[in-house]
Amino acid sequence: MLRAVLKLCCGITYPHLRSMAGLQRAGLRRAALAAFGQEITHLQSRGQMVLPAWIPLRWTEKTEPVEQRTAALADEDVFYLKQGEAALIEALKIVESEDGWKLEMAEKNGDVIYSKVLTGNRKVFRLEAELNASPEELHDILFFRIEEIHEWNPSIKRIKVLKHVGRNTMVTHEVSVEMAGNLIGQRDFLNVRYSSKSESRVYFGGAATWMESLPPQPGFVRAEDGPTCIILQPLQDRPDRSRFIWLLNMDIRGWLPQSLVNKALPQAQVDFTKHLRRRLATQHPENKS
Numbered sequence: 001m002l003r004a005v006l007k008l009c010c011g012i013t014y015p016h017l018r019s020m021a022g023l024q025r026a027g028l029r030r031a032a033l034a035a036f037g038q039e040i041t042h043l044q045s046r047g048q049m050v051l052p053a054w055i056p057l058r059w060t061e062k063t064e065p066v067e068q069r070t071a072a073l074a075d076e077d078v079f080y081l082k083q084g085e086a087a088l089i090e091a092l093k094i095v096e097s098e099d100g101w102k103l104e105m106a107e108k109n110g111d112v113i114y115s116k117v118l119t120g121n122r123k124v125f126r127l128e129a130e131l132n133a134s135p136e137e138l139h140d141i142l143f144f145r146i147e148e149i150h151e152w153n154p155s156i157k158r159i160k161v162l163k164h165v166g167r168n169t170m171v172t173h174e175v176s177v178e179m180a181g182n183l184i185g186q187r188d189f190l191n192v193r194y195s196s197k198s199e200s201r202v203y204f205g206g207a208a209t210w211m212e213s214l215p216p217q218p219g220f221v222r223a224e225d226g227p228t229c230i231i232l233q234p235l236q237d238r239p240d241r242s243r244f245i246w247l248l249n250m251d252i253r254g255w256l257p258q259s260l261v262n263k264a265l266p267q268a269q270v271d272f273t274k275h276l277r278r279r280l281a282t283q284h285p286e287n288k289s
Ligand SMILES: CC(C)CCC[C@@H](C)[C@H]1CC[C@H]2[C@@H]3CC=C4C[C@@H](O)CC[C@]4(C)[C@H]3CC[C@]12C
Pocket: 142, 143, 146, 155, 156, 159, 174, 175, 176, 179, 184, 187, 189, 204, 223, 230, 252, 264, 265, 268, 269, 272
């Protein structure tokens, strides 16, 4: 039973989402979400929700218990909040797993990308880089100012926040531009995004989600993010710089050769990081790196 519930909590990937699409009738869906939320809350309150030991739980320590945090929220908001938290937990599990990683790319500037094939044959990518900004600055640029990302990142056409749940959870709609010399057409994404802080680290979690007011759009291929995360950690000797770890876990959908997709995804990470560095250099023009 516990196993099944944990699978449900963390399995924000396809089977769960597909069945959500099947539950589109609002009433049914709401009932399912409410039951799902109650089950987690119940398990957490009984201390049965087994979380891996390395996951810092301080973000829940600082805030009130889940029941109080969610008491004033609508079912839908509770769903997004829990989905965001679960995405982060699941993505951290992937990123911190020790086996199966293979070096995919090592850039001259020290950035590295590892890849790993998950069960179900999904290839995920883990980029590790050092950035010239503190975790707080990156939290601001990448999370609170998410709608401005397209201004400095040409791979993204636009990002819109469709819903906020408190300060740390939101539902976003992203539209990418054509990639790989136009071989990969525009994609759109609908994600829940969640952020949490633990001491000096900042975490972002995200996963594909569903929203009645934004079903897949005609003319767009809706890509699906599996649980993904970003970890920002200050360097020990230079707290104004951060170690940036980004798990890209994405099904870009459409009819594309897997070999093309597996090249485009790490390249998208390299490009994103390049543009992020340029953006940071405009903030601190005196110490470019
Ligand atoms: C290969 C093709 C189809 C996809 C390329 C576009 C990719 C690189 C784009 C599309 C949407 C983008 C994401 C949109 C929003 C966020 C949230 C932010 O807090 C960190 C960056 C992050 C996670 C972006 C990373 C880059 C991203 C994943």
